[in-house]
Amino acid sequence: MTAARGGGGKGRHRRPGDQILRSSFFLMASTVTTAGLGFLFWVLVARYYSPSQVGLATSLISATSLISYLSLFGLNSTLIRFPASDLARNGQISQALALVTVTSCGVGAAYLAGLPLYGAKLLFMRDHPLLAAAFVLCCACAALNQLTDSVFISARQPEYNVIVDGLIQGLTKLALPVLLVGLGAVGIVGAAGGGYVVAVLASLLLMHRRLGFRFDFRVRGTRLREQLTYSVANYISSLLNLAPLLAFPLIVLQYLGAAAAGYYYVAFQIAGMLNSVAYSTGEALFAEASYDPSRFGALLRRSAAIITAIQLPAAAAVVFGSGLVLRLFGGTYASHAGPALQVLAVGALGVALNSWTSFGLKLTQQMRALVLSNIVYAVVAIALALLWAHRGLVWVGWAWGVGNVASGLVGLIPLVFVRHRTPGRGPLPGPGQPRAVEVQA
Incomplete structure (x- = not known):
């Protein structure tokens, strides 16, 4: 699997600044295309389904997405940060795919089993065996899709994520809601799940044809055991990072009702397009600094400049244009979700x-600081959401923003400290090498 590490000769000779811009562009293009077709998907859903049906479906779709992240077990970051050599790369990816499949199925089943405790209104999905099996399948495919995205990012070929996530998955989702309208909330969930299934099949085909991937379950040289601590720390931080995403829709559903959950979900999806700027650029930073650790300082500063240059004007545009955007979903969405969208845009x-x-801490392997930062995020965001939810969706949005700011400030302290002590001189520590500076989280 020779393309997996360097992405071909052109990628090796491309200047670091050009490559991070290229990777950021394609990752943002993937997210924007996905979000754009997803936007049309929700416009279509809002026209054919009631707000209550949308609210129930969005709670399940949120759970599917979050279970997929949770099931990655940190392997998505490990495949990028510590790729195995060419001869063992297929084995590393194959074992990761198998572990994620088993984990996602187990977590999806556990989520359904626990619905009486936190989602009584969603029990219809658990009580029908076929629906329960379909939900677990959706969770598995959503997780596998996330993992294969990391394979393309590590190969420095994120353009394939545009094809798979942006076009294939998005167009599949867009074609299904009208066909499944008679199923109510289940039809919305089925349309989203169909997109995940098709995306996974397309990813595996592209990995086979473009990256030379073959299933290989031999363990020698895969480096997964050696990087177990790193993977587990990423997994714990992902758990904490995803907790508010899982909790917020349930909090809104419980305190404000199914219709409010639908309004919140639509606002959050639009705000998610803003959030994609930072996340896509961070992924590009992570891949490039893992490929060439000696450029970490320059890449860190360049990524910050890219995020600032795009994020600020984009957030302002959403704040001032929220009403216009939401009118595409209908008058009720513009009036009920508009203020919440403005707050979420500021929170971006x-x-x-x-x-x-967070990406900086993962690159410098300050995993205790990363976990601490995500503990602060989960505790602050969920506590404020529970405290403020009865006041309405705007206050839920403020809880989200405050939690992210608190987490970012906590993570910034050790990251800045390391940069002052090691201002871009020398590579990041590799697997099994001691760090030049030991920082207490």
């Missing part, structure tokens, strides 16, 4: 800080 600046510091 906090998300940018949080994402940037």
Whole structure:
């Protein structure tokens, strides 16, 4: 699998600044295309389904997405940060795919089993065996899709994510809601799940044809055991990072009702396009600094400049144009979700800080600081959401933003400290090598 590491000769000779811009561009293009077709998907859903059906479906779709991240077990970061040699790369990816499949199925089943405790209104999905099996399948495919995205990012060929996530998955989702309208909330979930299934199949085909991937379950040289601590720390931080994403829709559903959950979800999806700027640039930083650790300082500063240059005007545009955008979903969405969208757009600046510091901490392998930062994020965001939810969606949005700002500031302290002590001189520590500076989280 020779393309997996360097992405071909052109990628090796491309200047670091050009490569991070290229990777950021394609990752943002993937997210924007996905979000754009997803936007059309929700416009279509809002026209054919009631707000209550949308609210129930969005709670399940949120759970599917979050379970997929949770099931990655940190392997998405490990495949980028510590790729195995060419001869063992297929084995590393194959074992990661198998582990993620088993984990996602187990976590999806556990989520359904626990619905009486936190989602009584969603029990219809658990009580029908076929629906329960379909939900677990969706969770598995969503997780595998995330993992294969990391394979393309590590190969420095994120353009394939545009094809898979942006076009294939998005167009599949867009074609299904009208066909499944008679199923109510289940039809919305089925349309989203169909997109995940098709995306995974397309990813595996592209990995086979473009990256030379073959399933290989031999363990020698895969480096997964050696990097177990790193993977587990990433997994714990992902758990904490995803907790608010899983909790917020349930909090809104419980305190404000199914219709409010639908309004919140639509606003959050639009705000997610803003958040994609920081996350895509952070992913590009992570891949490039892993490929050439000696450029870490320059890449860190360049990524911050890219995020600032795009995020600020984009957030302002959403704040002032929220009403116009939401009118595409219908008059009720514009009136009920508009103020919440404005708050979430402002909060995207906090998300940018949080994402940037998190990728920096993962690159410098300050895993205790990363976990601490995400503990602060989960505790502050969920506690404020529970405290403020009865006041309405705007206050839920403020809880989200404050949690991200608090987490970003906590993560910034050790990251800045390391940069002052090691101002870009020398490579990042590799696997099994001691760090030049030991920082207490």
